[in-house]
Amino acid sequence: MAEGEVVNSETQGNEFVNSLPEDVRTADALPSLSKFKDVGSLAKSYLEAEKMISRKGVIVPTERSTPDEWNNYYKALGRPDSIDGYELKKPDSLPEGMTYNEERTKQFAELAHKIGLSKTAVQEIAKWWDEGQRAEFEKLGKDANDYLTKSTAEMKKEWGKDYDANLKKADSVIVPIFGEDFQKMLIDTGLNNHPAMVKGMFKISQALGEHQLTKGGDITTKDQYSKEGLVKMMNDPRYKSMDPLVSDEGYRKQVAEYAQKLTEQGTR
Numbered sequence: 001m002a003e004g005e006v007v008n009s010e011t012q013g014n015e016f017v018n019s020l021p022e023d024v025r026t027a028d029a030l031p032s033l034s035k036f037k038d039v040g041s042l043a044k045s046y047l048e049a050e051k052m053i054s055r056k057g058v059i060v061p062t063e064r065s066t067p068d069e070w071n072n073y074y075k076a077l078g079r080p081d082s083i084d085g086y087e088l089k090k091p092d093s094l095p096e097g098m099t100y101n102e103e104r105t106k107q108f109a110e111l112a113h114k115i116g117l118s119k120t121a122v123q124e125i126a127k128w129w130d131e132g133q134r135a136e137f138e139k140l141g142k143d144a145n146d147y148l149t150k151s152t153a154e155m156k157k158e159w160g161k162d163y164d165a166n167l168k169k170a171d172s173v174i175v176p177i178f179g180e181d182f183q184k185m186l187i188d189t190g191l192n193n194h195p196a197m198v199k200g201m202f203k204i205s206q207a208l209g210e211h212q213l214t215k216g217g218d219i220t221t222k223d224q225y226s227k228e229g230l231v232k233m234m235n236d237p238r239y240k241s242m243d244p245l246v247s248d249e250g251y252r253k254q255v256a257e258y259a260q261k262l263t264e265q266g267t268r
Helices: 039-056 067-077 102-114 119-172 174-178 180-189 195-208 227-234 249-267
Strands: 211-213 219-221
Touching: 102 119, 119 174, 119 195, 174 180, 227 249
Parallel strands: none
Antiparallel strands: 211 219
């Protein structure tokens, strides 16, 4: 035995380990080295370790890292090559009235790709977001329906047998005062059935009292029809024009009704 050689029971009989340089055969290294019997077993172990490092080892970039190094890092974490790789798509079904914002989804995918999120992470986030939006939309719809049902019941109780008549009065003032665009907006948004809107329109009809409204916003008074008023209505372009873009069949009917009322008034 050479002078200074480390003697350990773990290496006795292991010619390969004993043949290694003395500075390698330290007390700390011997437990690991004693597992190998020859150069072949050591080389095989090294190659397996190298495979493991290339498969699992990820070097985190620094502020000095290049864009390519960052891209390789994101790719190792599972980021797809493009936003299409996230495979985000419209849900198979949506509650009635709920829309899917495709442009917003694309913007989210672009941001996720920019900051290096993996496909799995993005799909889980999108799933969580979609489920939350659906639940919130359905809750808002339920709350609105509950409020409408409760408020309608209160109006029916308040108006009693006059409920249907009051609804008609409320509806009758919308177009003459606010126009057809406003009426369409109320219908499209559902506000035409909102109790506050219905009551507000009904109050307007009450404020007008005995007055009646024509489609163009002209006000006439019951039992005060005149020939002058009839002539004025007949001179209106909506009545006398032959241009289909100007003439108004509804207004023509109102003129006919006015003429009939004028005749009835003259016979009383």
